[in-house]
Amino acid sequence: MRFDRLVIDDPDDLVFGRAPFPVTTPRGLVIGGGRVYPELNFTLPTMSITPDTYGEVKRHYREIVEGALTRAHELHQDGVVLEFETLLEMTLDPRLGIEIVTLMHELCEEAFEKHGLRAEIRLTPNDTRDFERPVRMRSSRHLDAMFELFEGGARAGGNLLSIESTGGKEVCDEALMTCDLQQVVFSLAVLGVRDMRFLWRRIVEIARDTGTIPGGDTACGFGNTAMVLAEKKYIPRVFAAVVRLVSVVRTLVAIEEGALGPDKDCGYEGPYLKAITGRPISMEGRTAACAHTSPLGNVAGACCDLWSNESVNHVKLLSGMAPTVSMEQLIYDTRLFDQAIRQGHVHAYRDLMVRSDAGLDPQALILDPVAVIDVSRAIVSGANHVEAAILGASKGLELIERAVGDGTLRLEEREVGWIGMLQEQLEAMPRTEEGLLAAVLPQLDPAKVRLEEYGL
Amino acid sequence: MSERFESMIDLLRKGRAKEIQAETQAALDEGHTPKEILEQALMEGMRIVGDLFKNNQIYVPEMLIAARAMNASLEVLKPLFLAGDVEERGTVVLGTVKGDLHDIGKNLVKIMMEGKGLRVIDLGVDVPAQRFIDEARTHGARVIALSALLTTTMGEMQAVVRAAEAAGERDALKILIGGAPVTEAFRQQIGADAYAPDATSGADAAVAILRG
Numbered sequence: 001m002r003f004d005r006l007v008i009d010d011p012d013d014l015v016f017g018r019a020p021f022p023v024t025t026p027r028g029l030v031i032g033g034g035r036v037y038p039e040l041n042f043t044l045p046t047m048s049i050t051p052d053t054y055g056e057v058k059r060h061y062r063e064i065v066e067g068a069l070t071r072a073h074e075l076h077q078d079g080v081v082l083e084f085e086t087l088l089e090m091t092l093d094p095r096l097g098i099e100i101v102t103l104m105h106e107l108c109e110e111a112f113e114k115h116g117l118r119a120e121i122r123l124t125p126n127d128t129r130d131f132e133r134p135v136r137m138r139s140s141r142h143l144d145a146m147f148e149l150f151e152g153g154a155r156a157g158g159n160l161l162s163i164e165s166t167g168g169k170e171v172c173d174e175a176l177m178t179c180d181l182q183q184v185v186f187s188l189a190v191l192g193v194r195d196m197r198f199l200w201r202r203i204v205e206i207a208r209d210t211g212t213i214p215g216g217d218t219a220c221g222f223g224n225t226a227m228v229l230a231e232k233k234y235i236p237r238v239f240a241a242v243v244r245l246v247s248v249v250r251t252l253v254a255i256e257e258g259a260l261g262p263d264k265d266c267g268y269e270g271p272y273l274k275a276i277t278g279r280p281i282s283m284e285g286r287t288a289a290c291a292h293t294s295p296l297g298n299v300a301g302a303c304c305d306l307w308s309n310e311s312v313n314h315v316k317l318l319s320g321m322a323p324t325v326s327m328e329q330l331i332y333d334t335r336l337f338d339q340a341i342r343q344g345h346v347h348a349y350r351d352l353m354v355r356s357d358a359g360l361d362p363q364a365l366i367l368d369p370v371a372v373i374d375v376s377r378a379i380v381s382g383a384n385h386v387e388a389a390i391l392g393a394s395k396g397l398e399l400i401e402r403a404v405g406d407g408t409l410r411l412e413e414r415e416v417g418w419i420g421m422l423q424e425q426l427e428a429m430p431r432t433e434e435g436l437l438a439a440v441l442p443q444l445d446p447a448k449v450r451l452e453e454y455g456l
Numbered sequence: 457m458s459e460r461f462e463s464m465i466d467l468l469r470k471g472r473a474k475e476i477q478a479e480t481q482a483a484l485d486e487g488h489t490p491k492e493i494l495e496q497a498l499m500e501g502m503r504i505v506g507d508l509f510k511n512n513q514i515y516v517p518e519m520l521i522a523a524r525a526m527n528a529s530l531e532v533l534k535p536l537f538l539a540g541d542v543e544e545r546g547t548v549v550l551g552t553v554k555g556d557l558h559d560i561g562k563n564l565v566k567i568m569m570e571g572k573g574l575r576v577i578d579l580g581v582d583v584p585a586q587r588f589i590d591e592a593r594t595h596g597a598r599v600i601a602l603s604a605l606l607t608t609t610m611g612e613m614q615a616v617v618r619a620a621e622a623a624g625e626r627d628a629l630k631i632l633i634g635g636a637p638v639t640e641a642f643r644q645q646i647g648a649d650a651y652a653p654d655a656t657s658g659a660d661a662a663v664a665i666l667r668g
Contacts, residue, residue: 046607046637087608088555131557133581173560179517225560232654234516234564313607414513 002256007278011369014303015346020278027118029079032280032305036337038330039308041083042323049089067324069111075331083122091126094149105157123158125149130166137453154210162215167195169221181425186440188250189389194454196253204258216263217254219247236418241362245396248272249385265308275376282306295361298353362400387431394426461497468501471521473528480532490533502571546666547597551579553612558605568659585615604635614646630665
């Protein structure tokens, strides 16, 4: 653990629009410097991506960006982030991904020259290692193409580099279905941490060589998978909240290795990263309902520096194309954030967002800035990533239990028993990488989990 | 219902694998047939568990431990089944379509289907269209259940429908589809037979198809 104390130690300082270490982009957006900017993410309508359809693919992206930037200008917005989250084919064949970044960059340059609109591109290649079975984190045949896209895309105008990495997911997926917290901690705090180190050292190097910004990662495939399973009532919400807390140490490693922020929008563990490192974060909430539902629609905005829609297909809605509609929704939201900042109502607005959600779901409760600071203190007191994860999760459960007890958190009856069960699991868990590995080894299927791919 | 079967159902719900094996042997020693034990204790227990899950009274992990307990009991019973003892409820070939590696939803569907007594041939992920047809033929399956989580891979479901047509087996094979981007409208568009919005209704749909 490279962070042993909090950069933001007071909940009053954990607010939207402001980060102790803001990030300035090449076109002059200062993320975390006193404003909240919209971050628009988008994807294609249902279609195949083949060489025969590349022309149509590029047409879609051109229309998406033109439509979004036009609407941004019409709404007097002076700065936006456009996230290009690639589809599989664009990472497997980086040339297509790079062409699309080039096309987007040209449109952003045009908007900058014509209107002074500062539009930055966040480039998020796929973690294509996840598309092999068994997964091979270090020896995957897809790694070279992935890094080629990072480098080529960065040179083509992708100024913010991110990824939704998946190291450890092959263990976590099954562990979520069985609510096996020990395996979840192993997947995130051992496998995930090791893979993040491997990956982010390279991404930070690429960013340095290309003059771009290594943004950050997300534990989306872990925490959000748990959240969605909980929304479907397949697993307890309390368990999903704990998975989120355990995921903090994993995403933190990107920053430990040199990422500067903003992290990825779907990383709801972002507030913890901000408290621990002072780096700006991207978050998504109610405006991401086009991509997925969540119990975090308002609270997710409490300390954001970028406000995102997660993703939306390029399809026609009544008012216009969906990405343009999303752009408008995000801009109106960020106007409110900025107006609250200007009028000195940051805490009042933040607390409205927090209080409207925090009492209805444990996953929302743990995003309350007071809880974030409390849990973050526990995390950084850990001697290593495993212990940090366990301490953070344990503190989170303590806060959830207290809130249930004093009536500030509404929890279904069948969930309450899980608090104690999970606390017991944490207490019984080894607190070192070696100890945890020894404990889970008998349960690992060597056909699915290749420890050597994590350097173990 | 006999006390023995009530006890077995209770153990099944609690996931007590070793204890249910002991109870299974005790039930046999009392003169119950394997078929009676299967139908009146195990299948009845899984029906209750399935209903509890459907009514949001328990979670998937609790279903899983019940399924494991059932399988533990079956280890005792299987060698004793005579031909014709166990009603063939049907076989389903299940998989995530080509180009898609998501499997959590598919795995849940498998659990639900097996809980309803269906035999499930799980082909895994990234499964080419023709393989679904070939495996259905090999295993005598009448239902092919397809999962996709991406808008860019759900088109492969139509490839499976076409593969069934090309093989001359479209009437014999029923194609059931599901996954986050999949809809009833999409089902109609590609000519699949059934659409399920979630794992529970997927299992119900498969049972309904095989009964009909």
